[in-house]
Amino acid sequence: MGPALAVVAGLLVVWQVGVEVSGVAPQILPSPLRVLEQGWAYREQLWANTVPTLQATAVGFTVSLALAWGLAVAVDFSPWLRRALTPLLVASQTLPIIAIAPLLIIWFGFGLAPKVVVIALVTFFPMTVGLIEGFDSTPRQATRLLRSMGASRWAQFRYVRLPGAMPSFFTSLRIGITYAVTGAIFAEYVGATAGLGIFMSVQKNSFRTDLVLAAVVVTALLSVTLFALTFLVQRLVAPWSRDG
Amino acid sequence: MGEPKLRVQDVHLAFPGLPVLDGVSFDVAPGEFVSLIGPSGCGKSTLFDVVAGLHRPDAGRVVVDGRDATGRVDPFAYMPQQDLLFPWRTVLDNTALGLEVAGVPRRTARRRAGELFGAFGLAGFEGARPAELSGGMRQRAALLRTVVQDRAVLLLDEPFGALDSLTRADLQTWLDDVRAGFGWTVLLITHDIREAVRLSDRVVVLGPRPTRVRCEIPVDLPRPRPQEATAAAGAVEAEVLAALRPG
Numbered sequence: 309m310g311p312a313l314a315v316v317a318g319l320l321v322v323w324q325v326g327v328e329v330s331g332v333a334p335q336i337l338p339s340p341l342r343v344l345e346q347g348w349a350y351r352e353q354l355w356a357n358t359v360p361t362l363q364a365t366a367v368g369f370t371v372s373l374a375l376a377w378g379l380a381v382a383v384d385f386s387p388w389l390r391r392a393l394t395p396l397l398v399a400s401q402t403l404p405i406i407a408i409a410p411l412l413i414i415w416f417g418f419g420l421a422p423k424v425v426v427i428a429l430v431t432f433f434p435m436t437v438g439l440i441e442g443f444d445s446t447p448r449q450a451t452r453l454l455r456s457m458g459a460s461r462w463a464q465f466r467y468v469r470l471p472g473a474m475p476s477f478f479t480s481l482r483i484g485i486t487y488a489v490t491g492a493i494f495a496e497y498v499g500a501t502a503g504l505g506i507f508m509s510v511q512k513n514s515f516r517t518d519l520v521l522a523a524v525v526v527t528a529l530l531s532v533t534l535f536a537l538t539f540l541v542q543r544l545v546a547p548w549s550r551d552g
Numbered sequence: 553m554g555e556p557k558l559r560v561q562d563v564h565l566a567f568p569g570l571p572v573l574d575g576v577s578f579d580v581a582p583g584e585f586v587s588l589i590g591p592s593g594c595g596k597s598t599l600f601d602v603v604a605g606l607h608r609p610d611a612g613r614v615v616v617d618g619r620d621a622t623g624r625v626d627p628f629a630y631m632p633q634q635d636l637l638f639p640w641r642t643v644l645d646n647t648a649l650g651l652e653v654a655g656v657p658r659r660t661a662r663r664r665a666g667e668l669f670g671a672f673g674l675a676g677f678e679g680a681r682p683a684e685l686s687g688g689m690r691q692r693a694a695l696l697r698t699v700v701q702d703r704a705v706l707l708l709d710e711p712f713g714a715l716d717s718l719t720r721a722d723l724q725t726w727l728d729d730v731r732a733g734f735g736w737t738v739l740l741i742t743h744d745i746r747e748a749v750r751l752s753d754r755v756v757v758l759g760p761r762p763t764r765v766r767c768e769i770p771v772d773l774p775r776p777r778p779q780e781a782t783a784a785a786g787a788v789e790a791e792v793l794a795a796l797r798p799g
């Protein structure tokens with residue numbers, strides 16, 4: 309952590325000095341201090357636009373998480389569903405779901421709904437695949453052992469497949485949560501009445517590059533906080549599975 | 553010999569295009585310790601799958617206490633080659649897993665497993681995670697998980713295969729001791745002729761795949777048996793080796 313922070317601090321200093329020495333216009337590249345200063349001056353507006361983004365992220369991600377668990381468990385129990393859905397899920401990973409966001413605005417309007425749908429779509433597939441692969445990572449020998457104990461399919465799931473899937477689940481959760489924030493911003497960028505995405509879009513059009521960057525900083529803080537939260541949850545839910 | 557505890561009767565099994573078991577038959581008496589030894593890949597683990605009820609044979613039967621037990625898991629407690637202790641459970645919870653799966657209430661399961669910790673040299677490690685145990689202790693914990701299920705026959709698939717030779721020798725001595733106390737009926741797969749002769753009342757030698765019983769060699773050596781090689785044990789080992797490599 310220390311060295312990473314030092315690199316960031318170093319880059320910020322180079323940026324600040326570079327801007328001051330070259331005298332580049334703030335509409336092109338504002339200095340980090342200016343971004344901070346203006347972000348603070350506009351804090352109320354920034355906050356008012358952070359809340360809807362956060363809300364969309366939370367709702368969309370919760371919906372996605374519930375669907376991913378439901379589908380992954382169903383696939384784990386049904387060989388037929390597995391054969392039917394696995395190729396589709398793998399293929400879906402290659403679809404640029406972001407690209408259909410404008411369509412969703414057309415279909416669902418400018419409120420919470422299209423944002424939730426975009427977030428759910430971009431996070432659903434990686435998390436479902438991560439869970440299914442997690443259940444499948446159960447060693448064959450472990451299944452044999454459980455069967456020799458007389459375990460039903462449900463007992464095998466409960467005692468081995470489910471806990472064994474935790475490392476893989478948390479990895480995909482981290483991927484999902486970063487996609488979720490990006491997805492929310494993008495959905496707002498395409499069309500919304502409030503949110504960090506629309507804020508950035510508006511400020512960009514009035515050449516307030518400093519405020520665009522201030523919103524980027526808020527977005528980054530949001531992502532990093534949610535990302536860190538997944539480690540906390542993992543520590544609480546599955547302390548034995550901490551990787552590294 | 554009275555009625556055998558376990559009778560394996562003319563068991564045949566083929567995987568698609570690969571005949572593996574070709575009429576395997578042998579008996580195990582109550583309280584007897586029998587080792588299965590045979591060339592690598594001849595079908596020993598497959599035979600265990602059939603005996604343990606995990607895989608139906610194409611033909612033949614498994615009989616326990618005079619009753620047909622083909623395809624049934626409940627008369628057997630099976631210990632796989634890897635210890636398979638789960639990192640999300642404490643050592644105590646790992647050893648109680650078989651009972652829990654069988655529907656024994658968690659507290660009772662933990663108490664029954666806990667009672668054996670002393671005899672298995674694991675006292676004080678109940679709350680530890682498996683990763684904190686040495687290789688020998690992990691193997692003892694896996695064996696505890698097996699025997700606490702209180703099944704009629706123990707099936708041990710190369711339980712000491714992954715251990716260094718010193719730990720292995722110590723565990724053999726220990727197993728010989730506790731087994732005498734508990735009166736378990738044991739079927740053991742091993743690659744190690746010395747181990748088979750150390751522990752067994754009888755060694756069943758299997759031929760190459762498709763396998764069947766080549767011969768059975770009784771081990772009439774007094775117990776407790778010493779760790780060091782003795783002339784008498786050496787003679788039996790030579791006999792097993794000759795049976796494995798005829799001609």
Ligand SMILES: Nc1ncnc2c1ncn2[C@@H]1O[C@H](COP(=O)(O)OP(=O)(O)OP(=O)(O)O)[C@@H](O)[C@H]1O
Nearest residue numbers: 567568570572591592593594595596597598599761
């Ligand atoms: N599920 C399966 N499907 C197809 N072939 C199998 C299966 N399980 C085992 N085999 C094959 O059956 C043969 C016997 O395997 P098995 O594991 O029983 O041998 P083994 O005597 O236990 O070997 P080892 O000494 O290496 O433990 C091998 O050739 C193996 O590849």
Ligand SMILES: [Mg+2]
Nearest residue numbers: 596597598709
């Ligand atoms: Mg084997």
